[in-house]
Amino acid sequence: MRKEIFFGLLILSISLVIVFVNLEVIIINRFDYQPEEITIAKGTTVYWINMDLEGHNITSDAGQNIEKNLTVQIDLSEDVNTLGISSHKFNEKGEFHYYCTLHPYMKGTISVN
Numbered sequence: 001m002r003k004e005i006f007f008g009l010l011i012l013s014i015s016l017v018i019v020f021v022n023l024e025v026i027i028i029n030r031f032d033y034q035p036e037e038i039t040i041a042k043g044t045t046v047y048w049i050n051m052d053l054e055g056h057n058i059t060s061d062a063g064q065n066i067e068k069n070l071t072v073q074i075d076l077s078e079d080v081n082t083l084g085i086s087s088h089k090f091n092e093k094g095e096f097h098y099y100c101t102l103h104p105y106m107k108g109t110i111s112v113n
């Protein structure tokens with residue numbers, strides 16, 4: 001129970017930072033990327049924070065650079081342990097789908113305008 005309160009407060013604190021600093025943060029919580037879909041401007045750095053007690057990763061399918069009509073692969077396949085942070089700067093416009101190779105049902109999408 002204490003653990004849940006701690007993680008709840010941590011998520012609340014991080015949420016407040018996101019609101020005030022306008023960071024793009026995706027929380028990995030209960031085997032889910034939250035939020036699963038976001039839309040960002042080109043050049044934005046997205047941060048993933050793992051709040052689960054399990055390790056996860058962020059592995060992309062090939063994305064599409066819609067400006068140059070090129071296929072772009074984002075490599076974020078490093079595992080992120082509890083409270084670990086991973087980040088990626090999106091320099092190409094397009095729609096990028098990613099998942100966790102350890103739990104392939106975990107899926108997310110980043111739309112870059």
Ligand SMILES: [Cu+2]
Pocket residue numbers: 031055056057100101102103106
């Ligand atoms: Cu996972």
